[in-house]
Amino acid sequence: MPEAGGSCGIHSEVAAQVGSSREATWIIEHASRETGGDGPRTAELAWELAARRAAGEPLQYVLGTWSFRNLELAVDRRVLIPRPETEQVVEVALRHVIRMASELPFEPSLVGVDLGTGSGAIALSLAAEVPTSVGWEIWATDASTDALDVARVNVTTLVAQRPDVADRVHLVQGSWFAALPGDLMGRLDLVVSNPPYVATHELGDLDPEVREWEPRSALVAPRGASGVAGMADIESVIAGAGRWLRPGGALVVELDPRQAYAAVDAARRAGFAKVGTARDLAGRLRMLEAVR
Numbered sequence: 001m002p003e004a005g006g007s008c009g010i011h012s013e014v015a016a017q018v019g020s021s022r023e024a025t026w027i028i029e030h031a032s033r034e035t036g037g038d039g040p041r042t043a044e045l046a047w048e049l050a051a052r053r054a055a056g057e058p059l060q061y062v063l064g065t066w067s068f069r070n071l072e073l074a075v076d077r078r079v080l081i082p083r084p085e086t087e088q089v090v091e092v093a094l095r096h097v098i099r100m101a102s103e104l105p106f107e108p109s110l111v112g113v114d115l116g117t118g119s120g121a122i123a124l125s126l127a128a129e130v131p132t133s134v135g136w137e138i139w140a141t142d143a144s145t146d147a148l149d150v151a152r153v154n155v156t157t158l159v160a161q162r163p164d165v166a167d168r169v170h171l172v173q174g175s176w177f178a179a180l181p182g183d184l185m186g187r188l189d190l191v192v193s194n195p196p197y198v199a200t201h202e203l204g205d206l207d208p209e210v211r212e213w214e215p216r217s218a219l220v221a222p223r224g225a226s227g228v229a230g231m232a233d234i235e236s237v238i239a240g241a242g243r244w245l246r247p248g249g250a251l252v253v254e255l256d257p258r259q260a261y262a263a264v265d266a267a268r269r270a271g272f273a274k275v276g277t278a279r280d281l282a283g284r285l286r287m288l289e290a291v292r
């Protein structure tokens, strides 16, 4: 291991090891923050992180945090790394919450659910970004207790920064709607979800960084009843939302562009009155958007 000699001194060597100058900067900055300055401990940590990165681990897991909208979320192998497309899912969900709040008389009070919350990216963004003038609660569910442990860390961090949103988030374990208290059935204002939607046979086409490091249970779903690959979980969410949303409540589901038309079909069959799709910032059909 090269001597520390100040963290700048190792930049070019770390960059050569990880194959990127920008990543080397992030790694050294992270090591410096964690060890409170530069010196031998910073260099030692930077080399440790660089070795993990060079072995193929995603940068986000190596750093242990990643930004999502206004949040800095803890992430590790127990959760999917939140993606930029999902930031747009939050945008669309937020628009529905604000619209519904403006339609309600007196002091609006709304309740939503983020199904398959992972790191808590969607639920915590909505907890932080729905205006505080709106009474707002969000139930964040996951089948994975490991994922919920990570989400809990992120809730604690958010609440430390924003004590005013402490009562807004509830974490619960279970499969899709079965995680929720039964008295919410037919009363939800918003269902939002980024469920697994990669087809099993496409797992091999994924970038090895994704395939070998991110939880398979967060990525892959079986073929749906529609016959469309990777659609089974999306179909469960849509069918359940038809029962759990109140009339006028909104559903926003992330999907693969090739699943958009089958999802629109499934939503119509589940009784949604208004059904459409929304695009991500790259212009791809990325969400089902429906009002019951």
Ligand SMILES: C[S@@+](CC[C@H](N)C(=O)[O-])C[C@H]1O[C@@H](n2cnc3c(N)ncnc32)[C@H](O)[C@@H]1O
Residues within 6 Å of the ligand: 079, 080, 081, 082, 083, 086, 115, 116, 117, 118, 119, 120, 121, 122, 141, 142, 143, 144, 147, 174, 175, 176, 194, 195, 196, 197, 217, 218, 219
């Ligand atoms: C694509 S990840 C999304 C994570 C996070 N919402 C995000 O957007 O970054 C899907 C999540 O759904 C969870 N999941 C998979 N099957 C589930 C089920 N049957 N019920 C609830 N959650 C499930 C996974 O554990 C994973 O956290």
